Amino acid sequence: MNPSPQKIEDLSLTGNNADGGSLTVEQALANLESADLGLRFYAAWWLGRFRIGEPAAVRGLIAALEDEADRTPEGGYPLRRNAARALGKLGDRQAVSPLIGCLDCSDFYVREAAAQSLEMLGDPVCIPALIKLLQVGLQGEQLISQPDLSQPYDAILEALGTLRATEFIPLVKPFLEHPIELVQYAAARAMYQLTQEPVYGERLVQALGGEKLQLRRAVLADLGAIGYLPAADAIAETLAENSLKLISLKGLLEHQVNHTATSTLSAGAVKVMNLMDSLL
Numbered sequence: 001m002n003p004s005p006q007k008i009e010d011l012s013l014t015g016n017n018a019d020g021g022s023l024t025v026e027q028a029l030a031n032l033e034s035a036d037l038g039l040r041f042y043a044a045w046w047l048g049r050f051r052i053g054e055p056a057a058v059r060g061l062i063a064a065l066e067d068e069a070d071r072t073p074e075g076g077y078p079l080r081r082n083a084a085r086a087l088g089k090l091g092d093r094q095a096v097s098p099l100i101g102c103l104d105c106s107d108f109y110v111r112e113a114a115a116q117s118l119e120m121l122g123d124p125v126c127i128p129a130l131i132k133l134l135q136v137g138l139q140g141e142q143l144i145s146q147p148d149l150s151q152p153y154d155a156i157l158e159a160l161g162t163l164r165a166t167e168f169i170p171l172v173k174p175f176l177e178h179p180i181e182l183v184q185y186a187a188a189r190a191m192y193q194l195t196q197e198p199v200y201g202e203r204l205v206q207a208l209g210g211e212k213l214q215l216r217r218a219v220l221a222d223l224g225a226i227g228y229l230p231a232a233d234a235i236a237e238t239l240a241e242n243s244l245k246l247i248s249l250k251g252l253l254e255h256q257v258n259h260t261a262t263s264t265l266s267a268g269a270v271k272v273m274n275l276m277d278s279l280l
Contacts, residue, residue: 028052044061053090057090058094062083066080080110081107088118108150111151141173143178147179153178154186157190161190161191162193162225172187176188182218189222201228204231208235220247221244227259229272236275256269
């Protein structure tokens with residue numbers, strides 16, 4: 001199980017220099033309703049990539065969540081996936097209810113994209129729907145005996161952590177023992193956000209020493225997302241691309257700045273900035 005397309009995109013610095021081509025907003029909106037499925041697919045991605053949050057874009061992407069034309073041989077919905085991902089980036093809470101509806105879609109990747117976007121939109125109204133999916137892998141407050149891979153548990157857990165769903169800690173904690181490492185890391189990330197207990201942050205720090213580059217990349221994103229300052233040195237020393245380490249450290253820095261009452265930089269923030277300088 002590899003990091004999701006959304007996590008990979010979030011970990012990439014190359015997008016900062018991405019060329020939007022000659023496509024205009026008007027063309028993208030028109031293409032979203034085109035008979036050409038390729039144009040529709042690209043338009044949904046483009047609107048999200050360039051954060052085109054005008055009302056017509058939001059309406060068009062919400063409508064695309066119900067598309068039936070763009071199907072893979074396996075029954076997936078590529079346009080719906082792109083539309084769901086884009087709506088999270090646009091920040092318009094009109095999309096919350098339609099995205100909650102996407103959590104019932106038969107396409108695993110639509111459900112994953114919807115969970116990720118609901119996390120970005122930050123409306124706790126989606127928590128019960130996310131918990132319903134999480135419980136597919138549980139029997140009571142324990143993982144089911146036969147490991148379940150039918151749901152995007154990593155995306156669900158990350159969303160619950162960001163949404164501060166503290167009342168559901170007993171349902172999140174069992175996923176620390178899930179057989180899929182990415183799910184374990186997502187559970188550790190969520191548990192840290194829900195409890196602020198360092199043991200969960202340290203579990204992620206230990207994972208930075210893992211053998212698989214893709215997993216180390218995912219953990220860098222997790223540590224940046226939770227702003228776990230004690231991980232700063234380990235992040236800087238991780239065997240991964242400097243660009244990804246910089247993004248992770250940027251998350252730590254932002255957390256320090258946002259949680260400092262005064263205008264003076266904390267010692268932690270200064271340390272992180274020095275580590276970032278060393279990687280440039």
